[in-house]
Amino acid sequence: MAEPTLEGLRLALLDGNRVSIRRSDDPHPFDPFALPEHFIETIEIDKARYMGRDRKASLNFSPWFNALIGGRGTGKSSVVHFSRLALRRESEMMDLNERSEPRTTFERFNRVPRSRIDEGGLQEDTIITLTLKRDGVRHFLHWPQSRDGIAVEEQDVDGREASASQSITSERFPVRIFSQGQIAALADESQQALLSVIDEEASTSVQKAILDESRDQFLALQSQVRALDVKLQGHDALTVQIDDVKRKLQRFEEAHHAEILKGYQHRNRQRREIDRQFNTIENMAQQVEVFADTLMSEDIPDGLFDAIKAEEKDALGIVAALAEAVCAAESTVRESAKNLRSAVVAQRSELAKTAWQLAVDKAGSDYQTLVNILKKQGVTDPSEYGRLVQERQRLDGEEKRLVSLKNQRDRVVEHAQVQLEKVWEARREIYRTRQKFLDQTLARNPFVRIGLLPYGRDPLMAERSLRDVLGVSFDKYKEIIFLPMEGDEQAKGLVAELHRSLPESVSRATDEIENRLRQMHKRLMKACQNSGDFGARFNKFLLAESSKRPDMLDRIMTWFPEDTLQIQYSRLGDGKDFQPIIQASAGQRAAAMLAFLLAHGKEPLILDQPEDDLDNHLIYDLVVRQIRENKSERQIIVVTHNPNIVVNGDAEMVHALNFSGGQCRVAQSGSLQEKSMREEVCQVMEGGREAFERRYRRLGREVNDV
Template identity: 30%
Template sequence: MTIKSVGSRWYKFDFHTHTPASSDHKNAGETETDWLRALMEAEVDCVAITDHVSGSWINRIKATYAELDIAESWYRPLHIFPGSEITITTGQSRVHILAVFDPSCNEATVTGVLGQCGIVQGHGDAEFTSSTKSIDDVIEIIQRAGGVAIPAHIDGPKGLLHNIQNSNQEIERWLKKIEAVECVNLDFLNGVSEELKKACAHLALVRGSDAHKSEDLGGRASWIKMSKPSIEGLKLALHDDTFCVVNGDENPNTLPNLYLEDLSIESMNYCGRVPGKPAKFQLHPLFNAVIGGRGTGKSTFIESIRLALGRDSEISELTHIHDEIQSFKKGVTNSDTKISVTVNRREELYRSIWRHEEPVAIEKYSESEGAWSVDNGDPKDRFHVSIYSQKQINALASNANSLLDIIDHSDQVNVAQWRGDYNEEKNRYLSHERDIRQLENEIKNATHLQAQLYDVNSDIESFEKGGHKNVFNDYQKLVSARQSIEEAGNVDALVDSLLGVESIACHDLSFFGDKELPEDLKQVKDIHGIFIAEVEKIKLEAAGLREKLVGIVKARKESIDDSAWSKNAEDIEGRYHEVVSEYKNRGEEFDPAQYEMWLQTRNRIKEKLGRIEELKDRLEEKKKLSRKSLKNVFVLRRRLQIKRARFIKEVIGDNPYVRMKLLPFSNTKTIEESFRKAIGVEKGFSSSIYQEGQENSLLHKLVEAPKDLSLKNKVKLLDDLKKTVIGFSMGLDIPGVRLDRRLANSLEDKAENQPELFDRFTIWWPDDLLVVEYAKDIEKGKFENIEKGSAGQKAAAILAFLLSHGENPIIVDQPEDDLDNALIYQLIVSQIHQNKKRRQIIMVTHNPNIVVNGDAEYVNV
């Protein structure tokens, strides 16, 4: 990934190199192109050409670089700093000093400096040519020429401090005149005296390859942060080496996954008023400072970004801030205003565009087509950017628990996913409870069914004790047998069929008439005559068969009537009619179907009672599932608390400015409102629900419980509260709790008509409490609750939290308003340095400490 050209970036800088112009170069046949290509392949951004007392290859290198084919696969931009390695002879040894000059300089600059140092011949000689001037003089000559003097390989042979462990006045004088040294071992100061270490404390340590052949170029280098490669940028970086010099091999140029590239404003009342020329504000991917006096448009910058990203509605609960934004829209925008923010998301470009009275639109840039096209989605969801004005920070400080919303929307907590799991389990529990009530209602019918079964059994027993059961059964069998016999002997269909044969009419060939017929037709007529005669015979035979069949049926009936079965049937029928007469004489109507109905009813009741047992089994299973689901609801609620606490520990940890602690189910400020909503009683009954000092009220023990009460005891208090409320809803009297009779009646009525209300109450839990403490005394590590802090201390604590977590862009408007300079440096500057490598930070400020000490990569004025 590469950083845009706007603002500062890190450049890989090789401070010490040699070309064939040096007498000790290892490859005299090396060309300028070979030399440049080696640096480019080593991905060096800046190079100092430091041949021994010579600048003869500087112009050659520059000329070759200007003529390179940028289409070459190995080509990359290179910034060339002319320079030289100057040898100085002291009383005991020879010392090398690197002279580095601006890229705009050339061979003449270096030759002139060498001349001032007394070197007019022997250029390039590594051994014998040296300056006639002192170390002090050479350093001053280089600096007067606009260059930077850097002692070469200071801890190695021919180094300024080679084999030196103690300081003296001369060494301290030399060191005070320079800003940086090249060292072989970055830890070389560990073995020297405290005095020498102190004398070197201000120095920037840099590295150079000291390459004497092209393959060694870039082997050792430093990363220098500059707005652009120049001698002034280098001097500033070396002076501020803590933040602007890195000696690691890893490229410190990093890009966050999401950052704003620019803001564009068209046709605003006081900005972007020239048609076709929108006001454009570039932004760096890392730390940006927006500066200016009061009334110069800093807030316009912030609120324009807020509008373009569709984030103007997210502070609707902060009424006075929301009103200011609405006033801003009315006061500075008009029907033609267009505000656009370019967003880089994982190296893909998007534009979020605001227009008056229109929804915010998103466009995406296609590199292949070189054009923008409409894209889908809401910028609030797709481009998570945190925007905080000073008033928002103050609002957060006055209600620390509102920070939970920020914590919940972090990737670590991910409350959206948690809420989906929680609601799913909660609905599962409510469904189980509905099923349980339905099953219990069905099971309640068992008592009624038992009574019905008793009555039916009594009727059946009475009927059967009179001996009527056998009579009735025999009669029923008789009726069934007669019906079966009659059906088996029924041949009416066959008789009808034979009768149908008799009635079939056969027609003569009358259409021939009486006229003479041809021989062939005469033959047909004779054939038909024979056919008619045969049919008539069959019809006569069918008539005989029908008479015979009728006789057979008659004979069958007579034989059955004379049989023993028929005589027994008469006895059965007689006994049955006697029973009917007996009931009639008693004034009752004997209904044989009634007995059958009793039997059917008994079977039906027994079947239902058998199903009741199944329902009881299902009820027990449902209760098990409900208990499991209830436990899961609590586990999920605890999981949210654990995620919140883990986030606080990871993000805040041992932060010296702010501490946070999550107390589960302990937000007493919202507990009464939340409890009332859970039991469906929004107003009244204060003495029963909660009244300060009223020990018999429902919420007294919870509200008055110590803040450090263990989770186990807090959960027990909650369970006791739920049992108490549900007990009252069932009409029970609960000792130790005084409840208004009207409230008790209301709970009973709700239990009868809204049972699901108490299912939901069972899974009700109070809100968690976020305790925020600020550093009252940073040195002594003393903390106090933020509610007791001053405006500045509150703002410091909240800012420490806001800046310490997340990787999304964060925009803060004038965070210094309530802070003194000590807090600004200790809090804001330190947090900027800790966070700007992983996220884009935009600070709108008029305090120079934030801009300078925070080392802004880019400043918008």
């Protein structure tokens, strides 16, 4: 209702219970002053080609049910297009088939014409402002054709100011917009549009973000493995070098000088370790001195304290005491560094006097004597042993480094496997979230049922997705990837094998598909390494492709077919005799999708001519009833030519549009309790009172004659 009047009360009494009258003993709670969490208040169109060119066009909306009516070409659908632009939902149209009617219509509208005869509903200076309430806060969304300026403003007690975030997304401003063409596209063969709607309503963005993050972490770990593999490439060659050096050293050891040689090697390793210990302490002393350089107090800014004042003099004294403490600490730290250096010098001196040092010197002397003996025995290069010993030491160090890298690689591989399982679990969680939403939303819906099949049963969609991952064009390797069934010949290829002869139980079928997916991943990975069972030509292609894309193997391991939907509709809308949607007429398909859209959600819903393709009984049983049931909990804006939707849906706000002076204008706005508004509705939607009464009298006489 608008302002309370006797006429409004009379109309409410005519509507009856559960429509415009609510009894105090009604078991269903009802708060007439409750508002939806999100609703659109107004939309202003300024300087569009056919609207708002001479003066701004402004439409105010009720938080509940709004109807836009008018003849053809009066701008009703344009208001929907303007809303889509203001809410930055152009991508929803771009996701449709490029030849689909709703997309081509929007593309013709969403452009600036270059000439008077060119298509386009915008101008260079077009500005759209959409005002909406979000959790009690008024927001202003601006869409200028130039794309410059502030996009989002918020209003508070002090007025309007730019929002801290200028982002306009469906998560921040949840509004659903559907034209009749979009509704029809939801049930097409690809099902991708409907799945996107389900994801948005089920809020799978969190689960998808987790999946993306898990996949990215897995890809990062696999990248580390590849980097470590590059570093480990010299491991085999190093093993050969070590064996060669060992064989050469064996000549010397077989001359019964092994004890001297081993003693020399052992003392050399001890000496290097002692040197490393001393060097470490020297580095510590240097680090302590560097730290001491940072210990200094900061001066108080000039003029901040007055030393003459007693109370401030005390504070300055405390600060001075702190400065002295810092200075003392700095001295102590420097003294510690000095002590460390002194300890190094003293202990080096002590080390030179130890029995161990004598043993080291003796091992060196014995080794030199051995070298001289070997020279006398005719060894061509007596110094070779020393070089070989040094080479063996270097190779041992390199081997230790590579062993450490190998151990690191093993740990990363193990971590990657754990992360891969997290990717699988994240993918399963997306399915579970979707299924939970469908179960809750359509539990008792008499018009439509939607089942969800994990990892899909649509071979064409799976084929497209797999080809994208492999980088294979659609005209190649059909028998390997997917070749549809022809006559008595079964479908062939990886996709066909994935879906063939699955158990009827969804849970068992899911387990089976997961097992087949893992086997498929392994086969493709082998093929990328040119050792698969697909044939030399396909293996060679994948080998070349994986060499160009190092992460191709990893993306294969994280590839999953998309879930598919099983949509069923009730022929009579009575919750019985559900049939596959593919057997439905255009009207039945539209009814099923409309039943789904109206069955869930609290966000504003904008529908552009939803009655197209629907039978009249479906318009009343489905659209009108659902609007009545939902409008107290969510805002609904409908563009329509059907009087049943406006009148029996009990629209709180009606905008009647017309075309005059080359512009689409709002001829009249108001509620149905206003007589002038009812007459306008009758004129626009029924052809006037006389035409309506004559049609009613003729229909009434025919009914009485039966």
